[in-house]
Amino acid sequence: xxxxxxIDVMLATRKKRSKELAEAIGITEPNLSILKTGKAxxxxxxxxDAICSFLECQPGDILEYRS
Amino acid sequence: MNKIKRTSRIFRIFFLTLIILLPIFSAIYWxxxxxxxxxxxxxxxxxxxDIRLPPLNELKPHIRIFCFLISMIPIGVYIFVLRYGMKxxxxxxxxxxxxxxxxxxYKKIGYTLLIGxxxxxxxxxxxxxxxxxxxNTPGERYISISLDSWDFTVIFFAVMFIFMSWVMGEGVKLxxxxxxxx
Numbered sequence: 001x002x003x004x005x006x007i008d009v010m011l012a013t014r015k016k017r018s019k020e021l022a023e024a025i026g027i028t029e030p031n032l033s034i035l036k037t038g039k040a041x042x043x044x045x046x047x048x049d050a051i052c053s054f055l056e057c058q059p060g061d062i063l064e065y066r067s
Numbered sequence: 068m069n070k071i072k073r074t075s076r077i078f079r080i081f082f083l084t085l086i087i088l089l090p091i092f093s094a095i096y097w098x099x100x101x102x103x104x105x106x107x108x109x110x111x112x113x114x115x116x117d118i119r120l121p122p123l124n125e126l127k128p129h130i131r132i133f134c135f136l137i138s139m140i141p142i143g144v145y146i147f148v149l150r151y152g153m154k155x156x157x158x159x160x161x162x163x164x165x166x167x168x169x170x171x172x173y174k175k176i177g178y179t180l181l182i183g184x185x186x187x188x189x190x191x192x193x194x195x196x197x198x199x200x201x202x203n204t205p206g207e208r209y210i211s212i213s214l215d216s217w218d219f220t221v222i223f224f225a226v227m228f229i230f231m232s233w234v235m236g237e238g239v240k241l242x243x244x245x246x247x248x249x
Contacts, residue, residue, distance in 0.1 A: 031249050041247040 004064040007036050010055045025050035072160050079156035082149040089142050097135040100124050118209045120199050133198045140191040144183030151176045170236040177228030184221045 011021060022032045025047060034040050035047075048059055055062075100123035126134070155172045163169065189212045196211040203209075 027249060034247060035249045039247060040249045041244050043249050047249055 024054040075156040075159035079153050082153045093138045097131045137194045147179045173232035177225050180225035
């Protein structure tokens with residue numbers, strides 16, 4: 001898929017851990033892993049909202065389109 | 068879960084037994100006529116019974132061999148179906164009940180039955196009637212192709228299998244979408 005998830009980059013920038021993010025946004029670590037590895041087929045707006053809120057960023061910082 | 072595993076194993080062994088027994092029953096039917104009751108021979112029967120076929124005990128040995136070989140056409144179809152059934156049971160044994168692999172096997176069973184009944188069975192019937200009436204007097208040799216209620220039943224079940232596999236496939240896709248929505 002041409003949509004790249006940059007959560008790892010944002011986590012490194014904000015010096016936060018995956019576990020903390022999973023706990024903060026209320027999803028399990030395996031689900032977060034699905035998202036990070038690009039296996040996810042869809043992302044809920046509520047999940048995106050929680051991620052942006054926790055990482056203090058914009059959706060565009062997390063999602064990137066590469067042709 | 069153990070119940071699924073145990074039942075699937077029993078069915079897998081049953082299907083394997085049938086795969087081994089079907090050609091043996093057919094051989095007994097053609098070479099030792101009368102030893103196999105008619106209920107076992109519905110898959111490779113002598114063909115259209117409306118035409119005058121010589122009794123089995125009047126067939127020459129090489130014709131019996133030909134008939135046995137020709138009967139492997141419908142038996143082959145059922146062996147393929149049973150093989151797919153075994154693979155399905157194997158999946159159930161490892162608790163893979165609702166996957167794309169299952170869908171593929173359901174689809175294969177449906178298409179094998181359909182092609183077997185619509186394409187291979189008419190070829191079989193034509194060949195089996197020709198082989199049995201080959202030594203009849205001129206004008207008494209036949210090539211027969213027929214459709215009876217049993218054929219329609221098999222075609223109906225084949226279409227049902229294909230339809231079910233399609234519905235199941237769509238269900239699996241929906242389930243995957245749900246599983247991979249974060």
